Amino acid sequence: MTSTGAAPDADVGDARRPRHWTSALKWKGAAFTAPFFAGFVLLFIIPLGYAVWQAFFREQTSGLGLSGTTTEFVWFDNFAKAFEDATFWAAITRVLVFAFIVVPVMLAISLAMALLLDMAKRRAVRFFRLGFLVPYMVPGIVAALMWIYIYSPRSGPLTPVFADLGLGVNFFASEMLWVSIGNLIIWNTIGFNMLIIYAALLSVPRELFDAARVDGASEWRIAWSIKIPHVRAPLALVGMLSIIGLVQIFNEPLLFRQISPETVTKDFTPILFIYNQAFDANNYHYAAAVSVLLALVIGIVSFVYYKLANRPTT
Amino acid sequence: MTAPSRTADDSTAHETARRAAPPSRPRRRRRPRAAEDMPVGHGQSRTGQLFVLAGLGLFFVYSVAPVWWLIVSATKDQRDLYASPGLEGLWFGDFNLVENLKLVLTYDDGVFVRWTLNTVFYSGVGALVSTVIALAAGYGISKFRFRGRSIALGFVVATFLVPGMLLAFPLYLLFSKMGLVDTVWAVLIPSFVNAFSVYLAKVYCDSSVPDELLDAARVDGAGELRLFFQIVVRIMTSGAATIFLLAFVGAWNSFFLPLMMLRGSDKWTLALGLYAWAGKRVESGTDLTSLVIMGSLLSTIPLAIFMIAMARFWRSGVTLGSLK
Numbered sequence: 234m235t236s237t238g239a240a241p242d243a244d245v246g247d248a249r250r251p252r253h254w255t256s257a258l259k260w261k262g263a264a265f266t267a268p269f270f271a272g273f274v275l276l277f278i279i280p281l282g283y284a285v286w287q288a289f290f291r292e293q294t295s296g297l298g299l300s301g302t303t304t305e306f307v308w309f310d311n312f313a314k315a316f317e318d319a320t321f322w323a324a325i326t327r328v329l330v331f332a333f334i335v336v337p338v339m340l341a342i343s344l345a346m347a348l349l350l351d352m353a354k355r356r357a358v359r360f361f362r363l364g365f366l367v368p369y370m371v372p373g374i375v376a377a378l379m380w381i382y383i384y385s386p387r388s389g390p391l392t393p394v395f396a397d398l399g400l401g402v403n404f405f406a407s408e409m410l411w412v413s414i415g416n417l418i419i420w421n422t423i424g425f426n427m428l429i430i431y432a433a434l435l436s437v438p439r440e441l442f443d444a445a446r447v448d449g450a451s452e453w454r455i456a457w458s459i460k461i462p463h464v465r466a467p468l469a470l471v472g473m474l475s476i477i478g479l480v481q482i483f484n485e486p487l488l489f490r491q492i493s494p495e496t497v498t499k500d501f502t503p504i505l506f507i508y509n510q511a512f513d514a515n516n517y518h519y520a521a522a523v524s525v526l527l528a529l530v531i532g533i534v535s536f537v538y539y540k541l542a543n544r545p546t547t
Numbered sequence: 548m549t550a551p552s553r554t555a556d557d558s559t560a561h562e563t564a565r566r567a568a569p570p571s572r573p574r575r576r577r578r579p580r581a582a583e584d585m586p587v588g589h590g591q592s593r594t595g596q597l598f599v600l601a602g603l604g605l606f607f608v609y610s611v612a613p614v615w616w617l618i619v620s621a622t623k624d625q626r627d628l629y630a631s632p633g634l635e636g637l638w639f640g641d642f643n644l645v646e647n648l649k650l651v652l653t654y655d656d657g658v659f660v661r662w663t664l665n666t667v668f669y670s671g672v673g674a675l676v677s678t679v680i681a682l683a684a685g686y687g688i689s690k691f692r693f694r695g696r697s698i699a700l701g702f703v704v705a706t707f708l709v710p711g712m713l714l715a716f717p718l719y720l721l722f723s724k725m726g727l728v729d730t731v732w733a734v735l736i737p738s739f740v741n742a743f744s745v746y747l748a749k750v751y752c753d754s755s756v757p758d759e760l761l762d763a764a765r766v767d768g769a770g771e772l773r774l775f776f777q778i779v780v781r782i783m784t785s786g787a788a789t790i791f792l793l794a795f796v797g798a799w800n801s802f803f804l805p806l807m808m809l810r811g812s813d814k815w816t817l818a819l820g821l822y823a824w825a826g827k828r829v830e831s832g833t834d835l836t837s838l839v840i841m842g843s844l845l846s847t848i849p850l851a852i853f854m855i856a857m858a859r860f861w862r863s864g865v866t867l868g869s870l871k
Contacts, residue, residue: 258691258771259691259692259693259694260693261691261771262687262690262691262692262693263687263691263693263694263695263696264687265683265684265686265687265691265771265775266683266684266687266688266699268680268683268684269680269681269683269684269740269745270684270699272680272736272739272740273702273706273740273742275736275740276714276718276736276737276740277706277714277740279721280714280717280718280720280721281714281717283717283720283721283724284716284717284720287720342606345602345606346603346606349599349602349603349606350603352595352599353596353599353600353603354596357600357603361603361606361607364607364610364611365606365607365610366610367610367611367614367851368610368613368614369854370847370850370851370854370855371614371847371851372799372800372817372818372846372847372850373800373802373818374800374802374818374821374822375818375821375843375846375847378821378822378825378839378843379613379614379616379617379840379843380613381825382620382836382839382840383613383616387629388620388628388629388636388836389616389636390616390633390634390635390636390637393633394633394634397633420609420610420613423606423610424610452595474707481711481712481713483712483803484802484803487822488822488825491825491826491828491829492829494829504712504713504803507716508716508807511716511719512807517720520716521716521717521720524713524716524717527713528713531713
């Protein structure tokens with residue numbers, strides 16, 4: 234896992250290749266992958282190339298806007314504009330800060346759930362595991378709608394309960410917004426992440442635990458010193474995928490915006506920014522440039538994260 | 548530690564763990580002696596085990612309570628919903644489940660039924676086609692050595708990391724040039740190609756389809772297409788089910804792409820429709836809250852049943868998926 238995932242992986246299946254390699258067979262083998270790669274080119278390569286191309290143009294309204302618009306090649310103007318666009322960078326900073334707070338919390342909760350499950354008696358495991366997976370079975374939009382109603386002071390139980398405790402909480406106020414969104418995302422994702430970590434825990438050789446017990450280690454010590462180091466790789470992976478996912482956060486802010494447009498602005502997250510540039514402001518070319526820039530930012534962030542998370546420790 | 552060896556480790560460990568708990572195991576033994584029968588934490592004290600249960604219970608309540616609220620709220624009419632603040636919201640009031648159901652199914656000439664059928668159609672067809680494409684590609688990459696094969700696999704893996712949301716807008720630009728926006732194809736075509744499915748198919752094929760079998764069939768004169776559909780696909784049924792399931796769930800939950808691509812409400816998915824209903828309160832002052840709640844519950848139930856019924860498959864998919 235320390236080197237780049239793709240290259241070494243590619244050669245593994247070759248150890249036991251069939252004996253008779255004819256060129257016809259190679260050609261047929263490639264043909265099996267053809268539908269996928271045709272789709273890949275159509276849905277990944279061409280759109281990306283087209284977006285980059287579009288990012289170099291700008292629509293010009295000529296004169297008084299009476300004679301329609303013309304499209305003009307403007308070199309890197311859109312990118313330069315995006316670089317100086319404070320609202321865009323504010324949106325990126327917002328989601329990055331959010332991701333780097335939410336992801337560790339989410340990982341810690343998923344890890345705690347998996348460890349507890351691993352310590353429980355087997356009969357309890359089935360019951361609790363099913364319960365933990367309930368949030369994963371709820372579609373993302375439904376989860377967001379449901380939590381919005383639960384947060385709502387009119388229909389939901391939370392605001393009155395907090396009020397009874399003497400806490401006046403408004404879940405849609407600007408200082409609470411990220412907490413509210415973070416909670417709903419954590420709720421929606423911990424089940425699945427718990428399952429990944431739990432699956433990794435099951436692969437830890439059981440003899441290690443017995444050996445540790447003979448040496449007088451407590452269960453907590455075993456969890457800390459044996460189990461957690463064993464699940465580091467899946468943790469790092471889940472963490473990276475979650476950060477990539479959170480930087481692109483869109484659905485939840487969009488739904489919160491319905492309730493509270495004054496705290497969730499139209500530039501609240503980068504994707505919301507792009508969506509509004511493209512469909513409200515009809516600024517396709519600028520939206521394309523920002524998309525490309527954001528892809529680069531996400532690429533850099535995940536690369537740095539991957540390097541940090543897979544740093545050899547011992 | 549290399550990725551493939553960990554894959555094998557994990558799936559076998561997982562299998563052994565499941566097989567180690569056969570249903571016929573005598574249940575009411577008070578003080579089991581044999582250590583290997585016991586779960587990991589058998590050395591723990593009673594208080595330790597209580598602590599574990601308390602922690603599990605806490606997370607259980609957190610996971611399940613919101614869904615419980617949704618179920619309870621779906622049985623209330625709108626007046627009752629607003630009239631039961633605080634913890635009362637967690638228990639039943641007047642039982643109006645059937646009325647709510649009727650309301651949802653008949654509102655706006657039964658458009659909800661239409662959305663449900665659309666969602667089933669998009670997810671079903673999309674997942675089916677993407678599974679076949681992924682199986683073929685995974686088989687091709689796994690069992691044939693052609694020029695560009697490792698570059699191909701590199702592309703597949705790299706695609707996991709490309710943010711899907713960012714592709715949606717360029718795709719929209721392209722599809723609007725091609726005149727596909729606001730057609731069924733705009734949602735279907737993107738769901739046909741799934742790099743993660745191809746990766747899973749490749750891993751399954753590596754581990755389950757023996758080269759000798761393929762060679763033997765070729766010696767017997769089986770054509771490559773027949774070989775694929777009659778032998779490979781049959782051997783990989785369980786892997787294919789996992790791939791289908793994950794693709795289906797992904798398509799069922801997709802929101803951003805349909806939101807961009809679809810205009811007319813007759814083509815919408817459940818997620819889009821619920822979003823539009825929820826937004827009506829702001830746009831036109833029509834409060835459809837109890838419709839949205841009932842609709843949310845209805846759109847979750849088929850997915851939950853489907854996932855529970857196929858739990859065996861997606862757990863193995865997760866195990867593999869965690870190791871990519």
